[in-house]
Amino acid sequence: MGSLVFSGKALVLILFIMSILAIGAMANKESNWNYDWYRHQNANQPKKVVVGGSENWHFGFNYTDWALKNGPFYLGDTLVFNYDPPNNTTFPHSVYLLPNYWSFLKCDLRWARKIADVNQGGGQGFEFVLRRWQPYYFACGESAGFHCRNGTMKFPVMPLMH
Incomplete structure:
Protein backbone atom coordinates (compact mmCIF):
# COMPACT_ATOMS: atom_id res chain seq x y z
CA MET A 1 0.00 0.00 0.00
CA GLY A 2 2.87 2.40 0.85
CA SER A 3 4.48 2.00 -2.59
CA LEU A 4 1.11 2.59 -4.27
CA VAL A 5 0.72 5.88 -2.37
CA PHE A 6 4.28 6.87 -3.33
CA SER A 7 3.62 6.00 -6.98
CA GLY A 8 0.47 8.12 -6.91
CA LYS A 9 2.35 11.09 -5.46
CA ALA A 10 5.13 10.67 -7.99
CA LEU A 11 2.61 10.53 -10.84
CA VAL A 12 0.89 13.70 -9.62
CA LEU A 13 4.28 15.45 -9.36
CA ILE A 14 5.26 14.38 -12.89
CA LEU A 15 1.90 15.54 -14.30
CA PHE A 16 2.24 18.86 -12.48
CA ILE A 17 5.73 19.48 -13.89
CA MET A 18 4.65 18.50 -17.39
CA SER A 19 1.66 20.87 -17.24
CA ILE A 20 3.89 23.76 -16.17
CA LEU A 21 6.26 23.03 -19.06
CA ALA A 22 3.36 22.78 -21.52
CA ILE A 23 1.84 26.07 -20.33
CA GLY A 24 5.25 27.74 -20.58
CA ALA A 25 5.75 26.40 -24.11
CA MET A 26 2.32 27.66 -25.20
CA ALA A 27 2.90 31.05 -23.61
CA ASN A 28 6.23 31.29 -25.40
CA LYS A 29 4.55 30.61 -28.77
CA GLU A 30 1.99 33.34 -28.17
CA SER A 31 4.52 35.99 -27.20
CA ASN A 32 7.84 37.22 -28.45
CA TRP A 33 9.60 36.20 -25.25
CA ASN A 34 13.07 34.84 -25.95
CA TYR A 35 14.44 32.26 -23.52
CA ASP A 36 17.92 32.46 -25.06
CA TRP A 37 18.92 35.50 -22.97
CA TYR A 38 21.22 33.31 -20.85
CA ARG A 39 23.31 31.99 -23.74
CA HIS A 40 26.49 33.58 -24.93
CA GLN A 41 26.62 34.84 -28.47
CA ASN A 42 27.14 32.01 -30.98
CA ALA A 43 26.61 29.43 -28.22
CA ASN A 44 26.28 26.73 -30.85
CA GLN A 45 29.89 27.29 -31.86
CA PRO A 46 32.53 25.92 -29.49
CA LYS A 47 34.88 28.61 -28.31
Missing part, protein backbone atom coordinates in the same frame (compact mmCIF):
# COMPACT_ATOMS: atom_id res chain seq x y z
CA LYS A 48 38.50 28.70 -27.15
CA VAL A 49 38.93 30.40 -23.83
CA VAL A 50 42.32 31.34 -22.40
CA VAL A 51 42.18 30.53 -18.70
CA GLY A 52 42.73 33.79 -16.85
CA GLY A 53 42.42 35.85 -20.04
CA SER A 54 45.44 38.12 -20.41
CA GLU A 55 46.63 37.02 -16.93
CA ASN A 56 47.17 33.44 -18.16
CA TRP A 57 47.78 30.68 -15.55
CA HIS A 58 49.94 32.05 -12.72
CA PHE A 59 50.19 32.16 -8.95
CA GLY A 60 48.14 34.76 -7.09
CA PHE A 61 45.27 35.22 -9.56
CA ASN A 62 41.76 34.16 -8.47
CA TYR A 63 40.63 31.66 -11.14
CA THR A 64 37.37 30.74 -9.43
CA ASP A 65 36.34 34.38 -9.66
CA TRP A 66 37.55 34.48 -13.27
CA ALA A 67 35.47 31.38 -14.17
CA LEU A 68 32.33 32.89 -12.62
CA LYS A 69 32.80 36.13 -14.57
CA ASN A 70 33.67 34.45 -17.88
CA GLY A 71 31.15 31.63 -17.94
CA PRO A 72 29.02 29.96 -18.81
CA PHE A 73 31.08 27.38 -20.62
CA TYR A 74 29.54 24.86 -23.01
CA LEU A 75 30.21 21.32 -24.15
CA GLY A 76 32.85 21.44 -26.86
CA ASP A 77 34.50 24.61 -25.54
CA THR A 78 38.29 24.46 -25.19
CA LEU A 79 40.12 25.82 -22.15
CA VAL A 80 43.65 26.99 -22.97
CA PHE A 81 46.18 27.03 -20.12
CA ASN A 82 49.11 29.34 -20.92
CA TYR A 83 52.02 29.48 -18.49
CA ASP A 84 55.76 29.89 -18.66
CA PRO A 85 58.01 26.85 -18.43
CA PRO A 86 60.09 26.77 -15.24
CA ASN A 87 63.03 29.16 -15.13
CA ASN A 88 64.93 31.25 -12.58
CA THR A 89 62.28 33.97 -12.38
CA THR A 90 58.97 32.06 -12.42
CA PHE A 91 57.26 29.41 -10.34
CA PRO A 92 56.55 26.18 -12.20
CA HIS A 93 52.89 25.38 -12.84
CA SER A 94 50.91 22.36 -13.92
CA VAL A 95 47.26 21.48 -14.44
CA TYR A 96 45.50 18.78 -12.45
CA LEU A 97 41.98 17.49 -12.87
CA LEU A 98 40.54 16.76 -9.44
CA PRO A 99 38.06 13.89 -9.15
CA ASN A 100 35.33 15.52 -7.05
CA TYR A 101 34.17 18.58 -5.16
CA TRP A 102 35.65 17.42 -1.84
CA SER A 103 39.11 17.06 -3.42
CA PHE A 104 38.62 20.50 -4.97
CA LEU A 105 37.75 22.11 -1.62
CA LYS A 106 40.66 20.48 0.19
CA CYS A 107 43.11 20.61 -2.74
CA ASP A 108 43.64 16.90 -2.20
CA LEU A 109 45.76 15.78 -5.15
CA ARG A 110 46.02 12.12 -4.13
CA TRP A 111 43.42 10.96 -6.66
CA ALA A 112 43.86 13.85 -9.10
CA ARG A 113 45.10 13.31 -12.64
CA LYS A 114 47.91 15.49 -13.96
CA ILE A 115 46.74 16.61 -17.40
CA ALA A 116 49.55 19.09 -18.14
CA ASP A 117 53.06 19.18 -16.71
CA VAL A 118 55.30 22.20 -16.09
CA ASN A 119 56.47 22.36 -19.72
CA GLN A 120 53.13 22.06 -21.53
CA GLY A 121 51.86 25.60 -20.93
CA GLY A 122 54.38 27.34 -23.16
CA GLY A 123 53.86 28.39 -26.77
CA GLN A 124 50.20 27.97 -27.72
CA GLY A 125 49.47 26.52 -24.26
CA PHE A 126 47.82 23.32 -23.14
CA GLU A 127 44.30 22.79 -24.47
CA PHE A 128 41.54 20.90 -22.67
CA VAL A 129 38.19 20.27 -24.39
CA LEU A 130 35.05 20.06 -22.24
CA ARG A 131 33.67 16.89 -23.82
CA ARG A 132 31.31 15.58 -21.12
CA TRP A 133 28.39 17.02 -19.23
CA GLN A 134 29.98 16.78 -15.79
CA PRO A 135 31.67 19.07 -13.30
CA TYR A 136 35.38 19.65 -13.92
CA TYR A 137 37.69 20.76 -11.12
CA PHE A 138 41.03 22.22 -12.21
CA ALA A 139 44.00 23.12 -10.02
CA CYS A 140 47.72 23.75 -10.08
CA GLY A 141 49.46 20.93 -8.27
CA GLU A 142 52.92 22.43 -7.94
CA SER A 143 54.65 23.15 -4.64
CA ALA A 144 52.91 20.10 -3.13
CA GLY A 145 49.52 21.68 -3.85
CA PHE A 146 50.31 25.05 -2.23
CA HIS A 147 49.23 26.96 -5.33
CA CYS A 148 45.81 25.32 -4.99
CA ARG A 149 45.58 25.51 -1.19
CA ASN A 150 46.32 29.23 -1.41
CA GLY A 151 42.77 29.32 -2.81
CA THR A 152 43.52 31.02 -6.09
CA MET A 153 44.95 28.56 -8.61
CA LYS A 154 41.86 26.40 -8.85
CA PHE A 155 38.44 26.67 -10.43
CA PRO A 156 35.37 24.56 -11.21
CA VAL A 157 33.53 24.37 -14.53
CA MET A 158 30.17 22.76 -15.26
CA PRO A 159 29.67 22.94 -19.02
CA LEU A 160 26.15 23.51 -20.29
CA MET A 161 24.58 21.81 -23.26
CA HIS A 162 23.94 23.89 -26.38
Whole structure:
Protein backbone atom coordinates (compact mmCIF):
# COMPACT_ATOMS: atom_id res chain seq x y z
CA MET A 1 0.00 0.00 0.00
CA GLY A 2 2.87 2.40 0.85
CA SER A 3 4.48 2.00 -2.59
CA LEU A 4 1.11 2.59 -4.27
CA VAL A 5 0.72 5.88 -2.37
CA PHE A 6 4.28 6.87 -3.33
CA SER A 7 3.62 6.00 -6.98
CA GLY A 8 0.47 8.12 -6.91
CA LYS A 9 2.35 11.09 -5.46
CA ALA A 10 5.13 10.67 -7.99
CA LEU A 11 2.61 10.53 -10.84
CA VAL A 12 0.89 13.70 -9.62
CA LEU A 13 4.28 15.45 -9.36
CA ILE A 14 5.26 14.38 -12.89
CA LEU A 15 1.90 15.54 -14.30
CA PHE A 16 2.24 18.86 -12.48
CA ILE A 17 5.73 19.48 -13.89
CA MET A 18 4.65 18.50 -17.39
CA SER A 19 1.66 20.87 -17.24
CA ILE A 20 3.89 23.76 -16.17
CA LEU A 21 6.26 23.03 -19.06
CA ALA A 22 3.36 22.78 -21.52
CA ILE A 23 1.84 26.07 -20.33
CA GLY A 24 5.25 27.74 -20.58
CA ALA A 25 5.75 26.40 -24.11
CA MET A 26 2.32 27.66 -25.20
CA ALA A 27 2.90 31.05 -23.61
CA ASN A 28 6.23 31.29 -25.40
CA LYS A 29 4.55 30.61 -28.77
CA GLU A 30 1.99 33.34 -28.17
CA SER A 31 4.52 35.99 -27.20
CA ASN A 32 7.84 37.22 -28.45
CA TRP A 33 9.60 36.20 -25.25
CA ASN A 34 13.07 34.84 -25.95
CA TYR A 35 14.44 32.26 -23.52
CA ASP A 36 17.92 32.46 -25.06
CA TRP A 37 18.92 35.50 -22.97
CA TYR A 38 21.22 33.31 -20.85
CA ARG A 39 23.31 31.99 -23.74
CA HIS A 40 26.49 33.58 -24.93
CA GLN A 41 26.62 34.84 -28.47
CA ASN A 42 27.14 32.01 -30.98
CA ALA A 43 26.61 29.43 -28.22
CA ASN A 44 26.28 26.73 -30.85
CA GLN A 45 29.89 27.29 -31.86
CA PRO A 46 32.53 25.92 -29.49
CA LYS A 47 34.88 28.61 -28.31
CA LYS A 48 38.50 28.70 -27.15
CA VAL A 49 38.93 30.40 -23.83
CA VAL A 50 42.32 31.34 -22.40
CA VAL A 51 42.18 30.53 -18.70
CA GLY A 52 42.73 33.79 -16.85
CA GLY A 53 42.42 35.85 -20.04
CA SER A 54 45.44 38.12 -20.41
CA GLU A 55 46.63 37.02 -16.93
CA ASN A 56 47.17 33.44 -18.16
CA TRP A 57 47.78 30.68 -15.55
CA HIS A 58 49.94 32.05 -12.72
CA PHE A 59 50.19 32.16 -8.95
CA GLY A 60 48.14 34.76 -7.09
CA PHE A 61 45.27 35.22 -9.56
CA ASN A 62 41.76 34.16 -8.47
CA TYR A 63 40.63 31.66 -11.14
CA THR A 64 37.37 30.74 -9.43
CA ASP A 65 36.34 34.38 -9.66
CA TRP A 66 37.55 34.48 -13.27
CA ALA A 67 35.47 31.38 -14.17
CA LEU A 68 32.33 32.89 -12.62
CA LYS A 69 32.80 36.13 -14.57
CA ASN A 70 33.67 34.45 -17.88
CA GLY A 71 31.15 31.63 -17.94
CA PRO A 72 29.02 29.96 -18.81
CA PHE A 73 31.08 27.38 -20.62
CA TYR A 74 29.54 24.86 -23.01
CA LEU A 75 30.21 21.32 -24.15
CA GLY A 76 32.85 21.44 -26.86
CA ASP A 77 34.50 24.61 -25.54
CA THR A 78 38.29 24.46 -25.19
CA LEU A 79 40.12 25.82 -22.15
CA VAL A 80 43.65 26.99 -22.97
CA PHE A 81 46.18 27.03 -20.12
CA ASN A 82 49.11 29.34 -20.92
CA TYR A 83 52.02 29.48 -18.49
CA ASP A 84 55.76 29.89 -18.66
CA PRO A 85 58.01 26.85 -18.43
CA PRO A 86 60.09 26.77 -15.24
CA ASN A 87 63.03 29.16 -15.13
CA ASN A 88 64.93 31.25 -12.58
CA THR A 89 62.28 33.97 -12.38
CA THR A 90 58.97 32.06 -12.42
CA PHE A 91 57.26 29.41 -10.34
CA PRO A 92 56.55 26.18 -12.20
CA HIS A 93 52.89 25.38 -12.84
CA SER A 94 50.91 22.36 -13.92
CA VAL A 95 47.26 21.48 -14.44
CA TYR A 96 45.50 18.78 -12.45
CA LEU A 97 41.98 17.49 -12.87
CA LEU A 98 40.54 16.76 -9.44
CA PRO A 99 38.06 13.89 -9.15
CA ASN A 100 35.33 15.52 -7.05
CA TYR A 101 34.17 18.58 -5.16
CA TRP A 102 35.65 17.42 -1.84
CA SER A 103 39.11 17.06 -3.42
CA PHE A 104 38.62 20.50 -4.97
CA LEU A 105 37.75 22.11 -1.62
CA LYS A 106 40.66 20.48 0.19
CA CYS A 107 43.11 20.61 -2.74
CA ASP A 108 43.64 16.90 -2.20
CA LEU A 109 45.76 15.78 -5.15
CA ARG A 110 46.02 12.12 -4.13
CA TRP A 111 43.42 10.96 -6.66
CA ALA A 112 43.86 13.85 -9.10
CA ARG A 113 45.10 13.31 -12.64
CA LYS A 114 47.91 15.49 -13.96
CA ILE A 115 46.74 16.61 -17.40
CA ALA A 116 49.55 19.09 -18.14
CA ASP A 117 53.06 19.18 -16.71
CA VAL A 118 55.30 22.20 -16.09
CA ASN A 119 56.47 22.36 -19.72
CA GLN A 120 53.13 22.06 -21.53
CA GLY A 121 51.86 25.60 -20.93
CA GLY A 122 54.38 27.34 -23.16
CA GLY A 123 53.86 28.39 -26.77
CA GLN A 124 50.20 27.97 -27.72
CA GLY A 125 49.47 26.52 -24.26
CA PHE A 126 47.82 23.32 -23.14
CA GLU A 127 44.30 22.79 -24.47
CA PHE A 128 41.54 20.90 -22.67
CA VAL A 129 38.19 20.27 -24.39
CA LEU A 130 35.05 20.06 -22.24
CA ARG A 131 33.67 16.89 -23.82
CA ARG A 132 31.31 15.58 -21.12
CA TRP A 133 28.39 17.02 -19.23
CA GLN A 134 29.98 16.78 -15.79
CA PRO A 135 31.67 19.07 -13.30
CA TYR A 136 35.38 19.65 -13.92
CA TYR A 137 37.69 20.76 -11.12
CA PHE A 138 41.03 22.22 -12.21
CA ALA A 139 44.00 23.12 -10.02
CA CYS A 140 47.72 23.75 -10.08
CA GLY A 141 49.46 20.93 -8.27
CA GLU A 142 52.92 22.43 -7.94
CA SER A 143 54.65 23.15 -4.64
CA ALA A 144 52.91 20.10 -3.13
CA GLY A 145 49.52 21.68 -3.85
CA PHE A 146 50.31 25.05 -2.23
CA HIS A 147 49.23 26.96 -5.33
CA CYS A 148 45.81 25.32 -4.99
CA ARG A 149 45.58 25.51 -1.19
CA ASN A 150 46.32 29.23 -1.41
CA GLY A 151 42.77 29.32 -2.81
CA THR A 152 43.52 31.02 -6.09
CA MET A 153 44.95 28.56 -8.61
CA LYS A 154 41.86 26.40 -8.85
CA PHE A 155 38.44 26.67 -10.43
CA PRO A 156 35.37 24.56 -11.21
CA VAL A 157 33.53 24.37 -14.53
CA MET A 158 30.17 22.76 -15.26
CA PRO A 159 29.67 22.94 -19.02
CA LEU A 160 26.15 23.51 -20.29
CA MET A 161 24.58 21.81 -23.26
CA HIS A 162 23.94 23.89 -26.38
